[in-house]
Amino acid sequence: MEDVAYRVIAVNETPDHATLARFRARHQDAIAGLFSQVLGLCVNAGLVDAGLVAIDGTKIEADASYFANRTRDELAAQVLAEAAATDAAEDDLLGDRAGSELPDDWAGGQGRRERIRAALAELEGQPARDYEARLAERAAKEAATGKGLTGPKPRPDTANRPGPRKANTTDPHSRIIATGGSGVMQGYNAQTAATTQQIVVAAEVTATTNDQPHFVPIAMAVSENLAEAGAGKVGTFVADAGYWTGANGTADVGAEVLIATRKPPWRQAERPDDHKITILAKVNRGELSQRQAGDILGVSYTWVRDMTKRYFGKDGPRQARTAQPEPDEWIPVIERLARGEISKRAATDELQVSAGRVNTMLAHVRGEAVDPEIARHAMDAKLATEAGTDAYRKRQHSIEPVFGNVKGNLGYRRFTRRGMTAVHAEWRLICSVHNLLKLRTATTA
Structure with missing residues (x-):
């Protein structure tokens, strides 16, 4: 209502939050597709040099509370029963719809049972961690193979046994993610690739703290995006030690690979003897x-x-x-x-x-x-050679300023939508905004 640019874009309309939210949900695939179109504009403007591409991830909070995580027993017995009772009470109180309610996807507590069922499905897809689930999983494997498994059996009294698995009832796809020295957050791991000109050439979202499994997928996504935008092939991929595995270091991704094999000394925790x-x-x-x-x-x-x-x-x-x-x-x-x-x-x-x-x-x-x-x-x-050292030295100032601009300048530290598909479209949108700002700066310089 106050910004002239918004009034022009909205044809002098002032859509409310619900209208914008429905628009984003309805057109999330098209919004995600804007990333490739904006990248094409950057390629045409000569801003994309694919000689070196840096890969890294950053943690983004989910639109969900850490305290909304529940175990399987809590989901199945307590929360699901409460949701059913609430729905029954509302049916008795309200009866048929009056016609003025919000759509199902945006009506507060509506769909709670579906989200809980989705959380249960997420738990079923996760590897077993608690004692009872690991014991049941082991018994199922032995029954399927017809012979006993080797190795120590799970024990209920192990001192360092991890706690039971949990899923979030607000955003079942989000995870509890470690954030280094800052503790943990309920969120996602946004994987990003950028050139030395700080143009984002790939933007994906995962729900794991570990970066290692995502090096090859993000590298292949870079190649696909650049081919679609009409840019050249990547010369070298660089990544920090969080991506190091022997398989990643020798992976065939159509380009040279440089990955640090060890964290720098200032990031290594002080550890006693073995x-x-x-x-x-x-x-x-x-x-x-x-x-x-x-x-x-x-x-x-x-x-x-x-x-x-x-x-x-x-x-x-x-x-x-x-x-x-x-x-x-x-x-x-x-x-x-x-x-x-x-x-x-x-x-x-x-x-x-x-x-x-x-x-x-x-x-x-x-x-x-x-x-x-x-x-x-x-x-x-390879990293010890002069060429390897010079190439890896460009990693930090290629990718880190992207995260600094997104989080520091644009203030984007938390997703506003829920679910993997939705946050993936949202992350590609915000990276498109970053690229548009780089394009504007370059064309007005």
Whole structure:
């Protein structure tokens, strides 16, 4: 009503909040499609240089409260029953609709049961974390395969056992996401890719804290968006250590890949000596029993007994390996294991590594996967070159100013819609606004 530009865009109309909200919901696919059109304008204006593209993620709050999370039992028994009782009471009180109510999607408590059912569906799709669910999942797998599973069984008294799974009744697709030193938030992880000119070339939304699974998808999205906009191919993708895995470092994404393999020192948490070795040393000195140590570590007392013997034998303390063996040391040993000349236990003892690490080495020797340590050494070598150092140095000032503009200048720190499809369209809209501002600045300079 006060801004002339808005009055012009709205043809001198003053739509209220409900009208705007319905418009955004009705046309969310078209709104998301604006991103590609704006990117095309930036390409035509010569603002998109795909020689280097930086990938990173930022946490955005959901339009939901952290305190609206419920466990499966709470959803199924308590909240769903309350919702049904409320609906029944409203039906008795109001009867048929009067005709002046808001649409179902915008009517406050309406659809609560559907959201709760969606939250239950989200819980079913998540991996089991609580003791009862993990036990049931294990029993189902054993019944399907007809044989027992190896490894320690879930225990109800494990000290570091995670809590029961929860889902949000307001926005079931959102998650409790860690935000570094700031605690946690109910929100999403917005994955973004930008050029050195700070033009956003891909904008996706996920609901996981971990960035690692999203490197290849966002890289492929960049290539698709640039091809659709008529731009050239990407020369190099750069990303921070949050995206590092051996698979990501060796992924075929049609461009050079540079990913930091370790966090910078100022971001590494101060950690004491290895926790397990410290506990095992206390067992060896008689300060803890094997069962007490097992309770602390969440393992069986037999595991404590065997590992204590391994690290602290009858002849006194044995020096444990403090670094991973180099490839020229472990490859001959694993080749002998692959030929059946030695057992897996003998390989773990000789190399002083875990059985899981031996499995990874064996997969590399067999050609089934690239060993992560070999991939790490190769990536460190690329980053150590002059060209690699110069390219990676551009990462921070390519992507971080985008987040600074969106959150700091535009004040956009919280989604206003709910659900993965809706927030994805909203994030692409806000990134389109960022690109339009860059386009305006470039054309008026």
